[in-house]
Structure formats: C-alpha cells, structure tokens
Amino acid sequence: EADIYQTPRYLVIGTGKKITLECSQTMGHDKMYWYQQDPGMELHLIHYSYGVNSTEKGDLSSESTVSRIRTEHFPLTLESARPSHTSQYLCASSESRSTDTQYFGPGTRLTVL
Amino acid sequence: GENVEQHPSTLSVQEGDSAVIKCTYSDSASNYFPWYKQELGKGPQLIIDIRSNVGEKKDQRIAVTLNKTAKHFSLHITETQPEDSAVYFCAASRETSGSRLTFGEGTQLTVNP
Numbered sequence: 083e084a085d086i087y088q089t090p091r092y093l094v095i096g097t098g099k100k101i102t103l104e105c106s107q108t109m110g111h112d113k114m115y116w117y118q119q120d121p122g123m124e125l126h127l128i129h130y131s132y133g134v135n136s137t138e139k140g141d142l143s144s145e146s147t148v149s150r151i152r153t154e155h156f157p158l159t160l161e162s163a164r165p166s167h168t169s170q171y172l173c174a175s176s177e178s179r180s181t182d183t184q185y186f187g188p189g190t191r192l193t194v195l
Numbered sequence: 196g197e198n199v200e201q202h203p204s205t206l207s208v209q210e211g212d213s214a215v216i217k218c219t220y221s222d223s224a225s226n227y228f229p230w231y232k233q234e235l236g237k238g239p240q241l242i243i244d245i246r247s248n249v250g251e252k253k254d255q256r257i258a259v260t261l262n263k264t265a266k267h268f269s270l271h272i273t274e275t276q277p278e279d280s281a282v283y284f285c286a287a288s289r290e291t292s293g294s295r296l297t298f299g300e301g302t303q304l305t306v307n308p
Binding site: 179181185189 | 204229236238282284288290294295298301
C-alpha cells in the first residue's frame with residue numbers, strides 16, 4: 083500500500099467557512115495531484131505540483147488554491163466554502179523520474195451546507 | 196493533449212463470468228497504460244499496468260491487452276467474484292518528465308452472486 087494520507091476523511095461545514103484539506107505522502111514523490119470526484123465517477127484534475135514551490139491549475143476550474151512548501155505536503159484550501167463545493171476530493175502522488183504511476187489517498191468527503 | 200474514452204460506463208455480470216472494459220486513446224506518443232480499481236469509500240488503487248513494448252500482461256485473473264496501431268487497450272477479468280465489484284479507471288500517459296496520466300471516465304462493474 084502507498085503511504086499517502088488525507089485528513090479529514092469526512093467534513094461537514096457551513097457556507098462561508100474557510101477549510102483546508104490535508105494531504106501528505108512519505109514516499110518522497112515530486113509530483114502531487116488533487117482530483118475532484120462527483121457521484122458520476124469521473125476524476126477531474128483541479129491542481130497539480132511537480133515539486134516544491136511549483137503549482138499548476140488542472141483541467142477543471144476550481145475556486146480552491148494549493149501550496150507546496152514541503153515535498154511531502156500538498157494542502158488544498160477553500161477560502162469560502164459553498165454548497166457547490168460538496169464533493170469527494172482525492173489526493174495522489176507519483177515519482178517523477180521513471181514513471182507516471184499515481185498513488186491515491188483515501189479521499190476527503192466534503193459536504194457544505 | 197491526450198483524450199481517453201472508456202466503455203461501457205456500467206457493466207453487470209454473473210459471478211464466474213468474464214468482464215471486459217475497453218479504452219481508446221488519442222495521443223500516439225502515449226506509452227504507459229495503467230488500470231485502477233476504486234472500491235466504495237476508498238481512493239483508486241493500481242491493479243495492473245502495461246507499457247507499449249508489450250501487447251499483453253496477466254496477473255492471475257486479470258489481464259490487459261494493448262493494440263498500439265488501433266490505439267486501444269482493454270482490461271479482462273476472468274472468473275469474476277463479488278469482490279471484483281468496483282469502479283475501474285483506465286489511463287494513459289507519455290511517461291516523460293513533464294507528463295501526467297489522463298484518465299477515462301470510469302466503469303462501474305457489478306458482479307452478481
């Protein structure tokens with residue numbers, strides 16, 4: 083099993099609150115990713131990072147922001163949560179040099195009331 | 196960029212039957228094709244992958260085939276069991292320094308006892 087962790091696993095929060103979803107990996111991977119997954123199954127890439135101080139927006143526009151100050155840590159922040167942000171958020175990482183294999187965390191199920 | 200299409204979106208089989216999920220990709224330079232299994236409440240997990248220097252790969256009851264000329268690859272599960280029920284994702288990438296996986300839309304497989 084890959085060593086990638088997400089907290090919290092479940093979060094129910096009111097509209098307007100600021101939230102941070104945590105993602106950490108202990109594999110020393112350079113690349114990290116955030117996906118949003120709705121009940122329709124499809125994985126939508128919202129942010130990715132190829133290393134410290136490197137962040138890029140993904141294929142799906144998102145009001146969230148990310149930071150990569152340390153290799154092992156890639157938090158996602160929503161400044162003001164709205165019901166439209168209700169979704170499953172998945173973090174993943176991959177070793178950049180030899181393979182694009184991604185290892186996923188267990189996900190955070192976010193509900194905004 | 197790469198585009199990956201996956202079919203069918205839902206698949207229901209009887210226990211013991213075989214299941215086949217198919218994907219097509221658009222970028223002829225793609226050379227890495229992993230398959231992921233996502234069980235309810237968990238993140239996707241890599242189950243098998245194939246690179247373009249081989250046409251088929253097997254691991255017990257699962258196999259993947261690749262046709263680079265036609266730009267399609269398939270996942271085959273034989274002797275299906277109820278625990279095979281999950282969402283399956285295919286993906287493709289060039290596996291170069293700046294590349295990343297492009298995922299298919301997912302297939303919900305249900306194995307009926």
